[in-house]
Amino acid sequence: MSNALASAAVADEIPGSGTPLLRVEHLTMRFGGLVAIDDISFQAASGRITAIIGPNGAGKTTVFNCLTGFYKPTVGRLSLHHPKGSFLLERLEGYRTAQVARVARTFQNIRLFPHMTVLENLIVAQHNKLMRASGYTAAGLLGFKVYRDAEAKAVDLAKYWLDHTKLTEKADWEAGNLPYGDQRRLEIARAMCTEPVLLCLDEPAAGLNPRESHDLNSILRYIRDEHQIGVLLIEHDMSVVMEISDHIVVLDYGRKISDGTPNEVRNDPAVIRAYLGQEEHEELPPEIMSGGTSQGKDDA
Amino acid sequence: MAVTAAEGMDIRPLNPGAMVREASITALVVFALAISLVGFETVDATGAVEIRTRFGDVAMAMAIAFVGRIGLILLREHRPFPVLVGAPVLAVAMLLLLLSETIFGVEIGSGLKRFIPFHDPIVLWGIMIVTVVLAVRAGHARRHMNSTLTVEERDKRMDQIGAGVQRAARMLGPVLLIFAVALPFMPFADRRLLDIGILVLTYIMLGWGLNIVVGLAGLLDLGYVAFYAVGAYSFGLLATQLDVSFWLALPFAGLMAGTAGVLLGFPVLRLRGDYLAIVTLGFGEMIRIILLNWYKFTNGPDGISGIPRPSFFGIADFARTANGGRTFHEMFGLEYASIQRIIFLFYLILGMAMIVNLFTMRIRKLPIGRAWEALREDETACRSLGINPRNTKLTAFGIGAMFAGFAGSFFATRQGFISPESFTFIESAVILAIVVLGGFGSQIGVVVAAVVLIGLPEFFRDLQQYRMLAFGMAMVLIMLWRPAGLLAHREPTLRLFGRNKKSEAGS
Numbered sequence: 001m002s003n004a005l006a007s008a009a010v011a012d013e014i015p016g017s018g019t020p021l022l023r024v025e026h027l028t029m030r031f032g033g034l035v036a037i038d039d040i041s042f043q044a045a046s047g048r049i050t051a052i053i054g055p056n057g058a059g060k061t062t063v064f065n066c067l068t069g070f071y072k073p074t075v076g077r078l079s080l081h082h083p084k085g086s087f088l089l090e091r092l093e094g095y096r097t098a099q100v101a102r103v104a105r106t107f108q109n110i111r112l113f114p115h116m117t118v119l120e121n122l123i124v125a126q127h128n129k130l131m132r133a134s135g136y137t138a139a140g141l142l143g144f145k146v147y148r149d150a151e152a153k154a155v156d157l158a159k160y161w162l163d164h165t166k167l168t169e170k171a172d173w174e175a176g177n178l179p180y181g182d183q184r185r186l187e188i189a190r191a192m193c194t195e196p197v198l199l200c201l202d203e204p205a206a207g208l209n210p211r212e213s214h215d216l217n218s219i220l221r222y223i224r225d226e227h228q229i230g231v232l233l234i235e236h237d238m239s240v241v242m243e244i245s246d247h248i249v250v251l252d253y254g255r256k257i258s259d260g261t262p263n264e265v266r267n268d269p270a271v272i273r274a275y276l277g278q279e280e281h282e283e284l285p286p287e288i289m290s291g292g293t294s295q296g297k298d299d300a
Numbered sequence: 301m302a303v304t305a306a307e308g309m310d311i312r313p314l315n316p317g318a319m320v321r322e323a324s325i326t327a328l329v330v331f332a333l334a335i336s337l338v339g340f341e342t343v344d345a346t347g348a349v350e351i352r353t354r355f356g357d358v359a360m361a362m363a364i365a366f367v368g369r370i371g372l373i374l375l376r377e378h379r380p381f382p383v384l385v386g387a388p389v390l391a392v393a394m395l396l397l398l399l400s401e402t403i404f405g406v407e408i409g410s411g412l413k414r415f416i417p418f419h420d421p422i423v424l425w426g427i428m429i430v431t432v433v434l435a436v437r438a439g440h441a442r443r444h445m446n447s448t449l450t451v452e453e454r455d456k457r458m459d460q461i462g463a464g465v466q467r468a469a470r471m472l473g474p475v476l477l478i479f480a481v482a483l484p485f486m487p488f489a490d491r492r493l494l495d496i497g498i499l500v501l502t503y504i505m506l507g508w509g510l511n512i513v514v515g516l517a518g519l520l521d522l523g524y525v526a527f528y529a530v531g532a533y534s535f536g537l538l539a540t541q542l543d544v545s546f547w548l549a550l551p552f553a554g555l556m557a558g559t560a561g562v563l564l565g566f567p568v569l570r571l572r573g574d575y576l577a578i579v580t581l582g583f584g585e586m587i588r589i590i591l592l593n594w595y596k597f598t599n600g601p602d603g604i605s606g607i608p609r610p611s612f613f614g615i616a617d618f619a620r621t622a623n624g625g626r627t628f629h630e631m632f633g634l635e636y637a638s639i640q641r642i643i644f645l646f647y648l649i650l651g652m653a654m655i656v657n658l659f660t661m662r663i664r665k666l667p668i669g670r671a672w673e674a675l676r677e678d679e680t681a682c683r684s685l686g687i688n689p690r691n692t693k694l695t696a697f698g699i700g701a702m703f704a705g706f707a708g709s710f711f712a713t714r715q716g717f718i719s720p721e722s723f724t725f726i727e728s729a730v731i732l733a734i735v736v737l738g739g740f741g742s743q744i745g746v747v748v749a750a751v752v753l754i755g756l757p758e759f760f761r762d763l764q765q766y767r768m769l770a771f772g773m774a775m776v777l778i779m780l781w782r783p784a785g786l787l788a789h790r791e792p793t794l795r796l797f798g799r800n801k802k803s804e805a806g807s
Contacts, residue, residue, distance in 0.1 A: 068684060069683070070680075070683070094683050095682075095683040095684075095685075095686050095687060095688050095689065096686070097686075098683070098684055098685055098686030099686030099687075099688070100686075104684070104685075105684050107680075107681070107684070111678050111680055111681040111684075112677075112678070112681070113673070113674045113677035113678055113681065114677060114678075115673075115677060115790055116670075116673060116674065116677065116790075116792070117792045117795070119792075119794065119795070119796050120670060120673075120792060120793060120794065123667075123670060123794070124667075124670050124671060124674040124682075124685065124687075125685050126667075127667050127670070127671050127674075127685060127686065127687045128686050128687070130666075130667035131667045131668065131671075134666055134667055134668075136668075137663065137666055137667075137668045137695075140666040140667070140668075141659075141662055141663065141666065147666075151794075155794070155796070159796070162796075168796075171795075171796035171797065172792065172795045172796055172797055190685070191684075191685075194685055194686060
């Protein structure tokens with residue numbers, strides 16, 4: 001816990017939401033001369049779904065990569081506060097964000113362990129807990145009961161998430177053989193098996209049919225309501241975003257252009273401009289105004 | 301299914317011009333390859349080197365390639381009939397020519413000799429085998445004219461075979477183990493057989509050790525023999541310089557090799573795939589060259605000799621006369637026989653190999669083993685789950701190296717003499733080949749591959765010079781036919797529903 005902050009943080013709250021779990025302050029990421037994200041600040045709360053939206057290339061995934069330790073931000077502070085401790089995410093080495101700060105993520109292009117079974121995928125996610133239980137392998141090699149119990153418990157947790165993602169039937173399948181929608185849900189289940197405080201989902205609804213994305217919505221709501229963790233969501237599918245987000249951050253060309261509740265964001269002229277261009281202001285299709293479909297997403 | 305496949309198959313009219321052109325190109329490639337390799341031979345002619353030409357052989361090789369290519373084209377165009385007739389005729393002719401000389405003792409006269417393409421019987425055998433394979437393929441194609449397996453179907457079938465063998469391995473493993481335990485007391489077990497057995501077991505142990513690194517953790521290590529060398533030299537030096545006995549030095553040698561693995565791994569394991577392979581290859585050579593040049597410490601190319609043989613667990617010696625302590629044959633009231641030591645060595649390496657095997661099977665089901673496999677599958681995903689990739693890889697590398705170190709000290713004590721020559725790159729390649737041929741991660745596959753690659757060549761010593769050729773050919777075939785290895789089939793480390801409920805993978 002060497003990276004823990006002295007809890008000097010002022011808990012200034014987002015109106016109408018829980019305590020700020022994550023505070024992103026002046027986050028900037030440059031790749032050589034290219035500024036991918038430019039001075040973004042926002043907050044995300046426990047028990048809330050915070051969506052990050054924006055046209056392609058707006059820097060959404062880069063924000064995720066900074067949060068989850070895949071990139072070191074050029075400038076900025078990413079602080080995470082929860083009852084178990086406080087962390088400065090930008091200072092943690094890659095895998096430590098998941099290990100100690102408990103930030104889990106999924107990937108835009110699914111990254112499962114395709115030749116391992118569904119259940120094994122979920123057990124690998126509980127690696128650190130099981131490593132400690134197995135006495136860093138020694139107790140496990142000797143077959144101590146401590147480890148067997150821990151493994152049984154890990155299987156129980158895996159079963160819990162299998163049930164909630166409707167994958168129990170397929171627990172012994174090779175993950176790579178699952179249909180696409182199941183793989184998406186398995187990735188979420190795997191992230192949840194790390195018992196995170198912040199879950200970052202990178203386009204979880206991409207490629208899903210309407211029924212599957214409806215299922216996804218209820219899973220995400222369940223995670224938010226029952227587990228009271230913070231969910232960060234990158235999504236293009238507006239039917240998902242508008243329906244389940246409590247708070248939306250809009251990025252364009254690496255800058256934050258809007259921040260607020262779904263309703264506020266939907267009516268923000270800056271957002272409409274970013275998505276549809278300035279000229280078409282008068283002729284907005286009604287489904288965009290009502291947030292019905294994802295049609296306008298790529299037209300920036 | 302079969303009907304649609306037959307309808308979908310287009311039997312086009314043959315285009316003789318294109319066939320001849322394609323076959324000519326093949327012959328041309330053969331010419332380019334063979335003209336310098338086969339066409340000229342340097343012979344030692346009373347003190348001077350003379351160049352002899354063998355253009356006849358080159359022409360013959362081109363002719364064979366030409367005809368063979370035509371045969372392959374016919375097979376491809378779904379006309380197996382000419383091949384089905386031609387290939388067996390050729391094969392029988394070759395066989396007769398071969399047998400006439402070796403078995404019937406008929407000296408092939410100058411008249412007949414003109415019909416033999418090459419002088420060396422091995423080449424004739426090779427041609428015969430190839431023609432037989434062609435004939436079998438043609439026969440197979442003719443029988444299955446109506447149903448051609450797609451690559452996917454074939455892969456699936458091979459995976460089923462792999463799974464079947466793996467299930468059989470549950471039975472086969474114990475049977476093989478009992479056979480190995482009983483082997484020294486079989487009536488046909490002579491010293492030569494036991495020596496081969498020890499050698500094969502050494503490679504099985506090395507293969508199982510490398511399987512942890514390559515098969516489980518997916519780290520392509522081309523310098524594995526370096527750790528084998530570290531183990532051998534650790535034991536050799538401890539035993540000859542400090543008079544440490546085998547049993548005391550064994551853990552230390554493993555420790556040294558494991559430490560070497562961790563030290564080498566630390567800077568290297570950030571690299572992935574091919575880059576890692578190249579760097580480990582370099583490290584392997586570095587160790588060998590250090591051993592070769594650090595004359596004061598390692599005795600350089602002269603090696604270390606007089607390494608003591610292992611005692612019977614420190615209780616008794618395998619000597620004819622007691623040298624201070626007890627001797628093995630006196631202790632058990634046996635007649636002295638030199639084979640007792642060989643049998644002991646056999647059991648020693650069998651035990652050591654089995655420890656590696658048990659360890660691997662066990663650790664696969666522990667978090668660290670699962671993390672190795674996960675790391676092989678997707679390192680980025682592992683990092684997102686909080687798995688420390690560096691430490692996880694280092695443990696795999698270190699444990700693999702440690703087992704190589706144990707095998708190395710066994711090697712040193714068995715040979716009694718070690719020198720850097722025993723630890724060349726080719727050894728790494730052979731061990732890797734055992735793992736790859738057997739199937740990544742497959743324990744029984746390693747056994748099969750070690751027997752095939754090490755045991756058979758030892759039996760057929762006469763064919764030594766063709767060993768690497770056969771070796772290369774086997775590798776190419778495996779890569780074409782089954783890139784994941786012969787018996788590659790991954791058994792899950794735990795199941796929710798048990799084994800009985802068959803998972804409908806692949807549906």
